[in-house]
Structures are given as C-alpha cells and as structure tokens.
Amino acid sequence: LQREAISHGKRGMTLEEDLNETNQYYLDVGKAVIHKKPTPVQIVNVDYPKRSAAVIKEAYFKQASTTDYNGVYQGFYIDFEAKETRNKQSFPLQNFHDHQLSHMEQVEKHNGIAFVIIRFSLTEEIFLLPYQSLEKYWTRMKQGGRKSMTKEEIQQNGYQISLGIQPRIDYLTIVDHLCK
C-alpha cells in the first residue's frame, strides 16, 4: 500500500470515473444497480468539534478484502475489479491480490458473475476478462510462469469494449454473453 496505492489511485481515476458514470447511467435507465465500494480506511483518531462535523485526524488506507464493484443485474449478482496499466503489450498480474482472486472464486462458486475490467491506458483499449481466464494466468504465475498476461492472451480470452458516450463503458452487453 502507501505510495504505490496512491499512484495506482491516480492512474486509475479515469477508468474508475468512466465506470462510475456508466453505473449511474445503468441506474438512471433502470438497467442495473451496481456501485463502487468505498475505499477501506482504518480510522485511528477522530475529533468532535462542538458545532461542526466530526473530523478524522488520523487514518490509514487498508487493503480491500474484496473487489471494487458489485451489484445486481437481471437477478444476477455481478462482481468485478477494475485495473489499468501503462504497459503496451502485457498486463502485470501483481495488480491483483490473492484475496481478490479467492473472493472472485467464491463468487463464481455461489453462481455470481465475476470478472475484471482492464484498460491499457496509453491506447485506451478496454477489455472484460472473465474470472476463469484470469485464474488460468494467475495459476500459471503461481506455478513459476510469467508474471503478466500478454495483450494477445487477453484478446483471445476476453472481450474488447469500445468506449462510448452514454454509457461510456457498456460492459453489461458483454455480461449478457456470460449469463447464458
């Protein structure tokens, strides 16, 4: 965490903003109810001024135990993580954490739909990669293989999403395929 988490946060802003706008659009048109979870924070010290709002004076970023987004779409439980890279030809797997992978595995076991949305920032290419494929490359890494997925692997196993205006990242059209 610390520095690294912050710089990830900054780099991630655009993808996160696009997804938040997309989710707001889905909510407004009655298509789905999907929200970003708040950033988990360990609160250590809070000040209570007499006539104004409580001020958190000391707190730390905690590692999330689940994923970024979840919600409901046509009765399906949806759960995903969003990540960006500035790499050109591969996506580093250290962007994910063990507990996120096991969370997604649990979700699938209980008939939810788990995936990641990844963006190659420099080329603005966005992909939805189902959990099963991510898990394949995660296991390859754990067994001593490469620490990333190539863009070609992502293209073969995932679904590209073209940037739109409204919604910006229409990932539910892809989820429609995963539900069936």
Next chain:
Amino acid sequence: LQREAISHGKRGMTLEEDLNETNQYYLDVGKAVIHKKPTPVQIVNVDYPKRSAAVIKEAYFKQASTTDYNGVYQGFYIDFEAKETRNKQSFPLQNFHDHQLSHMEQVEKHNGIAFVIIRFSLTEEIFLLPYQSLEKYWTRMKQGGRKSMTKEEIQQNGYQISLGIQPRIDYLTIVDHLCK
C-alpha cells in the same frame, strides 16, 4: 452525521460485530459471500512520509448512498441494512434514509433480495424485516403517519431471529423463505 453518526456507530457495534462474524462463518463453510461495505469517507488531506505508510490527516464521514451489506447466496443478490434501537416498544424510522429506501427498491426491481435486520438492544430481540414491509411504514410516515414501526408491526411483518453461537445471527434461514 457528526456526533449522531458516531453514537449510532457505538451503539451499533454489537449488531455489526455479530453480523460480521456470521458472514465470516457463512464464507468459511461455503454458504454465502456477503460482506460489510467500508464506511464511506471523504478524504481531504493525506501525508506521505518517506519510509512509512500514507497517513490520512483530514477526512470526513460521508453519508452512505446504499446499504451496509451485500453479496451473493445461492445465486441470489442479497442486500441489507442493519440498525439497532434502545427503544422498547417501537423502532424509529429516522434510522433510515430516503436514498437507502430507494436503493432497496431498485434492488428488488432487479430481482435482488432487500431487507433490514433490526435489533432491540435492551431485550436483544432481532428481526429480519423484508423491504416491502419497511416500505409500507416508510410511506405511512411520508404521508403524515407515525415516525416509527411498533414492535407488534415488526413481529407481524418480519421474522424473529434467535441469537445463536455459530452462526450468531442465522439470517439466511429466513432468506430461504424469501427466495421461494
């Protein structure tokens, strides 16, 4: 928010702890994947010391836009809010917020399962009240009626959950009825 939010937080600790333990148990035995969402915080100022973790120096509690808990159980999307009162004979509706009610309404519209778990702290009585019933009393209040639900109304429309050891608050046995 501010003082009020904090005192709610303290009063709420036990119910929240019991529910967190229950959810951990459900996860451990492979019954469901349900988590509490982090407390939403508006971060204003962060310090980045050279060799240690980033410290949040100024932040404020934000009002949550959704509910406390969500997740997946047997393919169903589960979404609920947990609240306590020290009242003896009625449950004050100001414990809930408009946006929480509309969130739960949306969830039900998309075939998720929305409810509240409420506890009368002094008597340790716990009830699961489906969203539809909460909505009925919420509308009564909005139309000028009483600002609370009586315990009798909760007993008639909800399901009592007896405190157990493992899990502490076995609310999924009630959800089984709601699914069918």
